[in-house]
Structures are given as C-alpha cells and as structure tokens.
Amino acid sequence: MSVPTPSTVAARAGEALTHAAEVLTRLRRARLLHPAGRSFAGEVTIWGTGGPPTGVPLLDEPGRYPATIRLSKGMPTPGSWPDVLGLAVRVHTEGDRPFDLLVSSSGAPPVLRSVPLPRRRFAGTYSTIVPLHGGRGRLWLAALADPDSPGLGRSLAEAAAATRVDEPRLVLATASAVGPWRPFGQVSIGTQLSARQDAVLAFDPIHNLPDGLRATGVLAWLRDHTYRGSRRARGASVQSGGSLGVTV
Template sequence: MRISDLTTLPLKAGAALRDRRVFHPTGVLCAGTVTRLAPDGEGLPVVSGDIVGRISKGAGTPGALPDFAGLAWRMQRDADAQVPWDVLMVSSTARVLLRPTRSWPAAQYSTLMPLGYRGAVYWLRAHLQTPITGEGLALSAVRDQLSTGTVDFAVEQARGGGPFTALATLSFDRALCGDEPECDQPFDPTVRSGAEVTLLPGWLTSLRRAAYRNSREGRGAE
C-alpha cells in the first residue's frame, strides 16, 4: 500500500460512516457556461463551452453559518484536446491559505495549488459577480438566485508571482440537484486536468488524489 493511500484511509472510513462527502458535503450542483476572456494562447488553455459545477460548503455547517465556500466546475475540453478538466476552488487568502467566510459575495476563491502548463506555473482565483442576497452562507440563497437568474463568477489567472488578469467568466443558469445520493458528481482535478495541465507539486497531488479516491470509495460514489 502506498503512503498516500495509508495516510488518507481515515477519509474512506469517515465517508462510509457519514454516507456523504468528507470534503464539501453540502452543495448545489448546477449547469452553465464558461466564456474565455483572455486572448487565445495567453495563459491556461480554457475555452468557451458548457460546464457543470457545484457551489458548496466545505465543512457542511447548517443553514447560514460561516464555512469554507467551495466552487468547482468541469469543462469538457480545453484548447489542446477533447479531454475533461475539473477545477476546484475554496475560499482563501494569499493564494494558499484556507479562509472561512460569512457570505457568498465576501469569498475569494483559490485552487490553493498552482497549475503547470507548458513549462510555466499559473495560479487561479475567482470571485462572485452576482449580488446574492440572503442571510449568511446559506445554500438556499444560491438556489433562489438560480431559480430567477444566473450566478456568475470572474476567473483570473497569474503566471508565477505576477499580477492576476482576466481569464474567463463562469455563468451558472440552472440548478441540477442538491445533496441526494444520485446527484453525487465527484470533481477531481488530480485525475481530470485537461490534456497538458498538471497540479503542482507532484507529491501533494498524489496525496490529494488518494484522499479524493478514498472519500469516493467510502461513500460508494463512482
């Protein structure tokens, strides 16, 4: 057994006991589009198209209580090939530090790990553009917004330690489902990261891959 599997086995047991995700157990699965804003060939190979995403609470705190806000989405291709690409983000500060938030508009999202692409290192961050109203960090406020309009995020990229610039806009226009078992859509950037994009560093990617796999297996997800 690999060390990465051994150290993440408690996640498998925890998911089995809870019969749900260990990470971001509550959320709203939704659908929409990604629209590239950066010039073609500049930075990461995001292309415009349909996406499936999930807006979630990291610890699953009830109701409107503060939590780590999560944002995930899957693109069906990138500029290099017809290969799925998952991106996971969480509310953070200084690119790599988790930070809980009291409301959806207050959160700034980061991948926490940089992305490698064609010899360069990139960071991704995002923030909400839609003025979601409602109390605190309630998922019901996200559902209410999707029932009447869109939930939009601005996504930015930075090469190395350089400044962030506009990369794309995410626009979710409908909710697909909530936390029912049949709606469990696993997002995993350690196994779906496009054709040439990689998470860095490699050792942390291996540990994260094992953690996600054990969580999926523990709750019986595909």
C-alpha cells in the same frame, strides 16, 4: 530481507491514505470533503488571457463550454455561518475527459491566495490554494466576484434562490505567485440540479486537467488519494454524473 524501494513505500502510503479516507467517508455517510452543497448546470466562457499566454490552450484560446457547477461548505457550518466555501466547476470539453476546477474561499492578494479563509458570502475570491504547473511555470487559478453579477447570498439556500431569478456569474482568472489576477473567462450559474444528481457527482482535480496543465507535489498527492478514497466509499467514479454531469 529486501528493502522496499521508495516507489513501493509511496504506493503503500498512498493506498493507506486512500483506505483511511474511504473509512472516514463511510462513517460520515457523505463526501469526506465539502459534504454540504448544491449543484447547477451552467456555462463557462473563455475570453483568453490578456498579455503573455499561459501555455495552456484551454485558458488561452476563446471558447464556450457547458459546465456543471457545485457550491459547497467545507465543515459544514449551519446556515450562513462562516465556513471555508468551495466552488467546483466541471468544464465539459470535447476531449476524452472534462476539466475539473476546484477552488476554495481565500484572499485575493498574493500572500493570501494560498490560504483557505472562512467567509460568509458565496460571491468572493476562490483560488486553487496550491499552484498548478502550466506551460510557462507555476500558476494559480481563481474565481472572482463579478461586480455586475447578482449576488449569491450567505447560504446554500440563498445561492440556489438566486439562480431561480437570474444567472449569477463569477470571473475566472489566473496569476503567478506574486502577479495580479488576469481575467480569462467567466462561469455562469444556471438551473439547479436535483439532490440525487448532486449526490452522485464526483470531481477529480488532479487528473481531470486540460492539456498543458498538471498538479504535482505533496499536497496534490494527498488530495489525489483523499478524493479517491471518498469516491470509492460513495461508489462514484470520476465521471459520475454522466457526460454532462446531469444524469446517472
């Protein structure tokens, strides 16, 4: 009897995890992760990183891109109760695929930027939790509160209401494991999309990354197969939502 190779074992484990995520998503009848959310059209403006470049052209070079943005609650808890809040930003670049940035509510200091933290308010620190690998080593990405921006409130309903009277913003930043956050751009949140558009939108935080940035490691592997199973159960693809994330 032949002994399975490590690659075969990994492939079988990955398919088992994908299938489990698919079953759980069907039972939940919604996204497996962060099922409650609101989606918006918006814009991402890149200023470029101050100081040493990251080695990722999209982060280092100034630019302006249309974006699709989703605010969400992880559990989800009712109304304005504390929850691990989520922010997903699809940056519609000119390449073959968009850049999907998914970040969760966390702390700003180095010791807390890798820890998902429940929070009430939608304006605050969100980080990638796990590091990504760029041209110059490991880095974290984050969306930080903009002190000059209108608030986003304590619930999804309040966040949606805020976009009807103004255009809330969050600051994009990057950091090493122990260094300070370095702002490199901003996310502007605009018009709310319909519930139907929100339902079909699907993100891929592992494969929809810009040139020079990659996700590796056990947590990336787990995330990859979990999201894949959830998308499969929903009949969604990584491009669901159309080229600009606003049409089916």
